[in-house]
Amino acid sequence: MVAKHALEQRNKYASWLDEEDAVVVANALLIIIGRALNMLKSQIEAQGKNFEENGGFGERLMARHLEAREQQRSADAPECPQCSKPMRRRKSAKGDFWGCSGFPDCKGTRAI
Ligand SMILES: [Zn+2]
Incomplete structure (x- = not known):
């Protein structure tokens, strides 16, 4: 699930990641990392909610x-x-x- 998401991001940002300009590549990587962190955050929040509702x-x-x-x-x-x-x-x-x-x-x- 996470790997699939990462590959989708890779394809989405492919043109920037393959850019000659290192700054453009770095910015694209930062955006992807930020998105990955957001995804992890929402997964953790979902786990917390599940714990609240169903217990450990x-x-x-x-x-x-x-x-x-x-x-x-x-x-x-x-x-x-x-x-x-x-x-x-x-x-x-x-x-x-x-x-x-x-x-x-x-x-x-x-x-x-
Ligand atoms: Zn007895």
């Missing part, structure tokens, strides 16, 4: 995490056999099971 990566990750966590709380969750707190559905290599929401203080589990 970490924020979106946290939202997904909370969502996944909420899904672990099901209405039909049993009580912990050891402390009576509600249980959460957990995943392990051996399969799903109910684990105490008080984990790690309570290690109570139930089979699903």
Whole structure:
């Protein structure tokens, strides 16, 4: 995208860039650089606006995490056999099971 833009600028200013007069070439280069800086500025502004609207990566990750966590709380969750707190559905290599929401203080589990 940026490279394409740069090539377009090169073509647009070709006649000045190929000029014999070094001052004309220098001026053309300065104009191109100025335009490139403007383009970068608007890209950075767009990124800032996007961040304002959608939040950063970490924020979106946290939202997904909370969502996944909420899904672990099901209405039909049993009580912990050891402390009576509600249980959460957990995943392990051996399969799903109910684990105490008080984990790690309570290690109570139930089979699903
Ligand atoms: Zn418990």
